[in-house]
Amino acid sequence: MNEPTLELIREAHARIRGHIRRTPVLTSGRLDGLCGTRLFFKCENFQKTGAFKARGALNAVLSLPDSEAARGVATHSSGNHAAALAWAAGLRGIPATVVMPRTASPFKVAAVKRYGARVVFCEPTHKAREEAAQRVVAQTGATLVHPFDDPRVIAGQGTAALELLEDLPDLDAVACPVGGGGLLSGTAIVARAVRPGMRVLAGEPEGAADASLSMAAGRRSPVDKPSSIAEGLLATIGLLTFPIIRREVERIATVSDEEIRAAVRLLLEVMKIAVEPSGAVGYAAVASGRLSVSGARVGVILSGGNIDLDRAPWAR
Amino acid sequence: MNEPTLELIREAHARIRGHIRRTPVLTSGRLDGLCGTRLFFKCENFQKTGAFKARGALNAVLSLPDSEAARGVATHSSGNHAAALAWAAGLRGIPATVVMPRTASPFKVAAVKRYGARVVFCEPTHKAREEAAQRVVAQTGATLVHPFDDPRVIAGQGTAALELLEDLPDLDAVACPVGGGGLLSGTAIVARAVRPGMRVLAGEPEGAADASLSMAAGRRSPVDKPSSIAEGLLATIGLLTFPIIRREVERIATVSDEEIRAAVRLLLEVMKIAVEPSGAVGYAAVASGRLSVSGARVGVILSGGNIDLDRAPWAR
Numbered sequence: 001m002n003e004p005t006l007e008l009i010r011e012a013h014a015r016i017r018g019h020i021r022r023t024p025v026l027t028s029g030r031l032d033g034l035c036g037t038r039l040f041f042k043c044e045n046f047q048k049t050g051a052f053k054a055r056g057a058l059n060a061v062l063s064l065p066d067s068e069a070a071r072g073v074a075t076h077s078s079g080n081h082a083a084a085l086a087w088a089a090g091l092r093g094i095p096a097t098v099v100m101p102r103t104a105s106p107f108k109v110a111a112v113k114r115y116g117a118r119v120v121f122c123e124p125t126h127k128a129r130e131e132a133a134q135r136v137v138a139q140t141g142a143t144l145v146h147p148f149d150d151p152r153v154i155a156g157q158g159t160a161a162l163e164l165l166e167d168l169p170d171l172d173a174v175a176c177p178v179g180g181g182g183l184l185s186g187t188a189i190v191a192r193a194v195r196p197g198m199r200v201l202a203g204e205p206e207g208a209a210d211a212s213l214s215m216a217a218g219r220r221s222p223v224d225k226p227s228s229i230a231e232g233l234l235a236t237i238g239l240l241t242f243p244i245i246r247r248e249v250e251r252i253a254t255v256s257d258e259e260i261r262a263a264v265r266l267l268l269e270v271m272k273i274a275v276e277p278s279g280a281v282g283y284a285a286v287a288s289g290r291l292s293v294s295g296a297r298v299g300v301i302l303s304g305g306n307i308d309l310d311r312a313p314w315a316r
Numbered sequence: 317m318n319e320p321t322l323e324l325i326r327e328a329h330a331r332i333r334g335h336i337r338r339t340p341v342l343t344s345g346r347l348d349g350l351c352g353t354r355l356f357f358k359c360e361n362f363q364k365t366g367a368f369k370a371r372g373a374l375n376a377v378l379s380l381p382d383s384e385a386a387r388g389v390a391t392h393s394s395g396n397h398a399a400a401l402a403w404a405a406g407l408r409g410i411p412a413t414v415v416m417p418r419t420a421s422p423f424k425v426a427a428v429k430r431y432g433a434r435v436v437f438c439e440p441t442h443k444a445r446e447e448a449a450q451r452v453v454a455q456t457g458a459t460l461v462h463p464f465d466d467p468r469v470i471a472g473q474g475t476a477a478l479e480l481l482e483d484l485p486d487l488d489a490v491a492c493p494v495g496g497g498g499l500l501s502g503t504a505i506v507a508r509a510v511r512p513g514m515r516v517l518a519g520e521p522e523g524a525a526d527a528s529l530s531m532a533a534g535r536r537s538p539v540d541k542p543s544s545i546a547e548g549l550l551a552t553i554g555l556l557t558f559p560i561i562r563r564e565v566e567r568i569a570t571v572s573d574e575e576i577r578a579a580v581r582l583l584l585e586v587m588k589i590a591v592e593p594s595g596a597v598g599y600a601a602v603a604s605g606r607l608s609v610s611g612a613r614v615g616v617i618l619s620g621g622n623i624d625l626d627r628a629p630w631a632r
Binding site for chain 1: 366589
């Protein structure tokens with residue numbers, strides 16, 4: 001697999017821009033005051049399907065040759081990527097199958113079904129999910145679309161930073177969450193190619209800190225039993241994403257679940273926007289002071305807004 | 317007191333526009349599908365101070381002659397108008413005093429104090445509030461700024477509809493919440509002057525249905541002990557606002573607290589925006605089917621976003 005380039009990301013943007021939302025960049029004097037810097041929030045919580053994942057999934061789906069596309073797409077991610085892939089497949093008019101653990105929350109299952117995907121339930125183990133996905137592929141010939149370790153997906157995710165830098169060419173830094181690293185690696189490629197001096201920063205949950213451990217160790221270092229309220233960020237950094245991140249990212253700060261909750265709460269109370277815990281982790285890293293950005297102009301990618309209201313992730 | 321005209325509302329807009337937010341108009345295919353119409357949400361939840369009240373309060377404050385302004389402003393509203401007046405006074409650099417019942421929620425008190433107003437606590441009765449406000453006026457010479465029954469306040473509130481119609485000149489109808497009627501009367505003046513065939517509609521909580529009762533009776537008909545989760549809409553329709561509303565508004569539909577909660581929840585889940593119960597009542601009236609707008613292009617004013625998260629108004 002090749003690393004995506006700025007050129008590929010521009011092509012991805014041309015491919016998907018007619019179908020995705022050009023999400024707004026919002027600001028808040030009060031939140032700026034709280035952290036002594038100027039923040040520009042790229043609101044991917046307003047993106048189609050409620051998360052930036054629509055970008056990468058759609059780029060992957062639209063990149064498939066017709067013959068391959070006709071057999072459909074599949075994934076065994078259970079979160080925002082699954083809903084995004086279902087949505088993207090619906091747009092192209094091809095079938096999508098999503099393998100989900102039978103313990104998945106009804107909230108997530110409903111999102112995937114709403115976009116018209118077939119859901120195949122399996123036991124809640126990594127092995128069972130992979131086997132079920134392989135069965136789907138064997139039966140249907142569907143193309144598996146990985147949630148992050150795929151150049152077309154990374155290129156799609158990079159388009160958020162492309163728009164951010166079109167709107168604000170003079171940012172000093174950009175911060176986003178990191179799980180598998182699709183958004184962060186795409187963002188890093190764009191930022192460092194368009195504006196070489198720009199600082200690329202990220203936040204990661206303390207309970208799933210494999211990316212920062214990997215940066216420190218210089219090699220991928222999975223965490224045993226990752227756990228966090230930011231359930232979208234539990235994946236291990238990818239084989240394709242890690243080298244990009246290691247080379248281009250200045251720092252990945254870890255944040256506690258308490259800091260993530262506080263960030264979600266501030267965004268909702270002050271900015272009146274719903275950002276899910278995973279989507280607020282880049283902001284949490286800035287707001288908690290764990291990334292040194294004082295005085296800088298910082299783009300902060302709020303990556304998703306699919307909050308399960310019955311769980312109220314800001315409860316103190 | 318004279319009724320404000322479109323001309324006065326245009327003057328108000330020129331006066332305040334440099335200080336307020338030009339709030340965005342958002343749409344949602346999913347919410348359109350749920351109610352079989354096209355909705356255009358004017359997001360006053362993103363307004364300065366978190367509600368449209370910033371418009372009217374600032375217009376009133378900026379309209380005062382210097383000598384009068386120097387003595388400050390006061391109010392005994394405890395909700396969004398109080399915070400808005402505090403903010404507006406701070407902008408002009410004049411003192412503001414807000415009389416609040418000692419039972420007011422810490423959430424509301426904090427908002428008013430954050431904008432720098434002096435808070436005077438009193439017993440939680442209407443009489444005690446009026447007396448305390450009169451004492452403030454006697455002691456300081458401050459100008460009382462009524463939350464709705466004031467032409468300058470109504471003119472300010474009308475500027476939201478002015479912007480909405482600048483952005484979308486071909487709307488068929490507009491819907492907003494009604495409490496004292498400042499927003500609704502300002503909206504009605506603009507809509508009917510700019511686009512005479514336009515339908516002006518409103519939603520009102522069942523437990524505080526004095527506006528719809530007043531429309532039916534042809535005279536102001538206060539309700540004894542109004543009560544609703546939409547606590548910003550408990551006021552009785554005004555002496556100045558009622559004649560305008562009676563003349564220009566087609567229909568005021570009442571909605572239950574359950575319908576209001578469902579509307580708040582949908583706006584947060586689907587559109588990822590925080591709208592307080594009072595702010596969602598116009599949408600609740602549309603979404604519940606209590607206003608007949610099928611097939612129409614409807615502007616819906618979401619009037620405020622100051623949700624007290626510790627109360628979670630969408631809980632089922």
